Amino acid sequence: MTAEHSLRPLPTGTDTEIAIVGGGLSGTLAATLLGRSGYRVTLIDRHPVFPREFRVEKIAGDQIDKLRRIGLLDSLSAAAAAFDEIVNVRKGRVLDRTRARHYGIFYDDLVAAMRAELPETVRFVAGRVSAVEAGSERQRVSIIGQPDVTARLLVLATGMGDILRRDVGIERRFVHQRQSLTFGFNVRPAGASAFKHTALTYYGERVSDGIDYLNFFPAGGVTRANLFVFREHTDPWVKALRDRPREMLIETLPGLLDTFGNFEVIDRVSSWLTDITVAENCKRDGVVLIGDAYQTSCPAAGTGVSRLLTDVERLCMVHVPQWMASPGMAAAKIATFYDDPMKQAMDERGLELANFRRSLTIDTDLRWRARRQVHFSRRRILHEIDKFSPSFAARLRGLKRPQVEAVT
Numbered sequence: 575m576t577a578e579h580s581l582r583p584l585p586t587g588t589d590t591e592i593a594i595v596g597g598g599l600s601g602t603l604a605a606t607l608l609g610r611s612g613y614r615v616t617l618i619d620r621h622p623v624f625p626r627e628f629r630v631e632k633i634a635g636d637q638i639d640k641l642r643r644i645g646l647l648d649s650l651s652a653a654a655a656a657f658d659e660i661v662n663v664r665k666g667r668v669l670d671r672t673r674a675r676h677y678g679i680f681y682d683d684l685v686a687a688m689r690a691e692l693p694e695t696v697r698f699v700a701g702r703v704s705a706v707e708a709g710s711e712r713q714r715v716s717i718i719g720q721p722d723v724t725a726r727l728l729v730l731a732t733g734m735g736d737i738l739r740r741d742v743g744i745e746r747r748f749v750h751q752r753q754s755l756t757f758g759f760n761v762r763p764a765g766a767s768a769f770k771h772t773a774l775t776y777y778g779e780r781v782s783d784g785i786d787y788l789n790f791f792p793a794g795g796v797t798r799a800n801l802f803v804f805r806e807h808t809d810p811w812v813k814a815l816r817d818r819p820r821e822m823l824i825e826t827l828p829g830l831l832d833t834f835g836n837f838e839v840i841d842r843v844s845s846w847l848t849d850i851t852v853a854e855n856c857k858r859d860g861v862v863l864i865g866d867a868y869q870t871s872c873p874a875a876g877t878g879v880s881r882l883l884t885d886v887e888r889l890c891m892v893h894v895p896q897w898m899a900s901p902g903m904a905a906a907k908i909a910t911f912y913d914d915p916m917k918q919a920m921d922e923r924g925l926e927l928a929n930f931r932r933s934l935t936i937d938t939d940l941r942w943r944a945r946r947q948v949h950f951s952r953r954r955i956l957h958e959i960d961k962f963s964p965s966f967a968a969r970l971r972g973l974k975r976p977q978v979e980a981v982t
């Protein structure tokens with residue numbers, strides 16, 4: 575991709591056209607797209623190199639299409655482990671197989687691969703931002719121990735723990751506190767040279783276990799496990815899982831060893847408690863929120879990256895060019911991003927899927943008991959039809975696409 579216009583002189587009193595605070599996936603992708611379009615961008619993150627933190631580790635489905643569309647899929651595929659089939663299992667029996675390209679990658683490697691694509695028009699500043707000020711003409715970013723950065727537009731891509739939004743009067747509404755728990759750890763085969771499958775999803779067996787699913791997949795030269803659970807974080811099972819992951823998984827998912835093979839857990843179990851939050855009162859002069867800073871996602875629903883890619887694409891390809899074409903950066907301009915129907919539909923889908931995964935896993939009312947039964951039976955039947963008539967199975971799948979396909 576080439577710059578669409580040459581560098582313009584900076585407006586009086588600003589150091590850069592666009593300041594982006596937060597160089598995780600959202601901020602880095604936004605900086606790359608805006609930089610490639612010829613804007614002068616300053617990207618600020620407290621980490622010169624993103625540390626090994628537990629976030630998304632599997633990229634699939636619409637995320638791949640979106641990365642391809644913005645010209646960054648090759649960078650992902652060069653850094654990630656590609657695999658094309660996931661065997662989906664429930665109660666020790668194969669439910670179906672997901673045949674599609676997936677990429678396994680640790681989040682720090684993903685951010686590093688994307689940061690390597692930052693064009694020269696992007697200045698990267700390593701530092702902790704202590705305060706931000708926003709207005710209809712000029713934005714100011716204060717960085718500890720470094721000169722302030724001033725810009726025409728401020729993008730906050732500061733993730734879940736974002737507090738800087740408070741400086742500009744933006745609130746956060748809890749949609750669902752402690753909505754889900756996610757665990758991540760590495761495994762290796764025990765008593766065999768390889769596992770039975772490259773990638774496997776094992777669904778929870780009983781509602782009382784609160785397990786949505788356990789994924790095994792290749793990433794960073796190891797087999798990675800991600801476990802998605804709807805339980806209270808204070809539940810003794812949670813502590814036991816952290817202390818004795820292998821024993822607890824074998825006890826809770828009795829068919830696991832037979833379908834995947836014996837395994838050892840080879841590192842510490844990482845865990846993450848997710849609150850689903852949405853920013854409020856965000857139509858403000860000069861500042862826009864993207865990615866988790868705007869809305870967080872349920873990891874089990876696998877929509878965090880789809881959401882942030884929609885934010886980045888719509889912001890950088892549609893809205894920023896319109897905003898920068900005329901003087902000022904008043905709230906009325908910024909509002910067009912939050913009112914964007916494609917963004918709103920994606921955000922809504924993220925919330926819907928978060929509820930869907932939780933209810934499918936743990937709701938015990940009659941409606942959800944029936945829905946759970948239909949959901950898994952339907953998948954099993956389609957898998958059987960697939961064996962003798964893949965085209966008929968594909969037609970049936972197309973009639974009503976199961977929501978679960980978004981994650982596996």
Ligand SMILES: Cc1cc2nc3c(=O)[nH]c(=O)nc-3n(C[C@H](O)[C@H](O)[C@H](O)COP(=O)(O)OP(=O)(O)OC[C@H]3O[C@@H](n4cnc5c(N)ncnc54)[C@H](O)[C@@H]3O)c2cc1C
Binds near residue numbers: 598756882
């Ligand atoms: C355990 C877990 C599993 C997940 N699994 C999936 C999945 O399977 N599929 C999926 O699609 N999504 C998943 N997600 C969601 C996905 O990881 C996130 O939506 C995505 O990483 C958000 O990226 P971001 O850039 O918005 O935020 P982050 O990656 O958190 O980046 C925020 C950045 O802001 C910087 N920052 C913050 N404050 C300051 C400051 N004051 N000064 C300077 N820098 C600052 C931080 O250093 C950080 O680099 C998962 C999330 C978690 C937690």
